[in-house]
Amino acid sequence: MGRENELAAVTALLHGHRVVSTVGPGPGGRGKTRLAHAVGAAAEQRSVLILDNCEQVLTGAAELVSALVSLTHDLRILVTSRAPLGVSSEAVHQLPALGPESAAELFARRPARCGRRSNCRTPRSRNCAPPWTVCRWRWSWRPPGCG
Ligand SMILES: Nc1ncnc2c1ncn2[C@@H]1O[C@H](COP(=O)(O)OP(=O)(O)O)[C@@H](O)[C@H]1O
Ligand SMILES: [Mg+2]
Numbered sequence: 001m002g003r004e005n006e007l008a009a010v011t012a013l014l015h016g017h018r019v020v021s022t023v024g025p026g027p028g029g030r031g032k033t034r035l036a037h038a039v040g041a042a043a044e045q046r047s048v049l050i051l052d053n054c055e056q057v058l059t060g061a062a063e064l065v066s067a068l069v070s071l072t073h074d075l076r077i078l079v080t081s082r083a084p085l086g087v088s089s090e091a092v093h094q095l096p097a098l099g100p101e102s103a104a105e106l107f108a109r110r111p112a113r114c115g116r117r118s119n120c121r122t123p124r125s126r127n128c129a130p131p132w133t134v135c136r137w138r139w140s141w142r143p144p145g146c147g
Helices: 004-016 032-042 054-071 100-113 130-139
Strands: 019-023 048-051 076-081 090-094
Touching: 004 019, 004 032, 004 076, 004 090, 019 032, 032 048, 032 076, 048 054, 054 076
Parallel strands: 019 076, 019 090, 048 076
Antiparallel strands: none
16 A cells, blocks of 8 residues: 555566565555565566565574575565665665655554454544544644545
């Protein structure tokens, strides 16, 4: 959701580079793993290896990636991590935070996915429900028509 540009950017990077790292600072939840899955599903290349959540094992992952790059001819590797691996042939893609509209949409949809009734049926009600209130606090953003 709201990641069309990033999907296109990472896919394009994978065409030109053997190793692409999608990185984002701060706590998890930015959407690196989700994006990597989407890129993998859309990849036209036959062999794209996804190494997800490498931040805990950065040194080992860097060694593995370097070895795989030199042992193979056309394997592409997509890494997600908080910071780049620092290997040669690595293109780094910085994943920005989700824009406020997509973030608010995602936030509002999640209660429904756990089977809970969302108290946020409409962003337009006068009495803005909690997700929208948080979005307003976090981004000074309110949905159109929400006073
Ligand atoms: N753009 C998005 N659209 C839909 N769901 C998303 C999006 N970004 C993140 N999520 C969801 O938020 C949660 C955290 O995302 P995740 O990809 O695991 O973050 P990260 O890998 O950066 O820690 C997951 O449940 C993921 O599916
Ligand atoms: Mg992750």
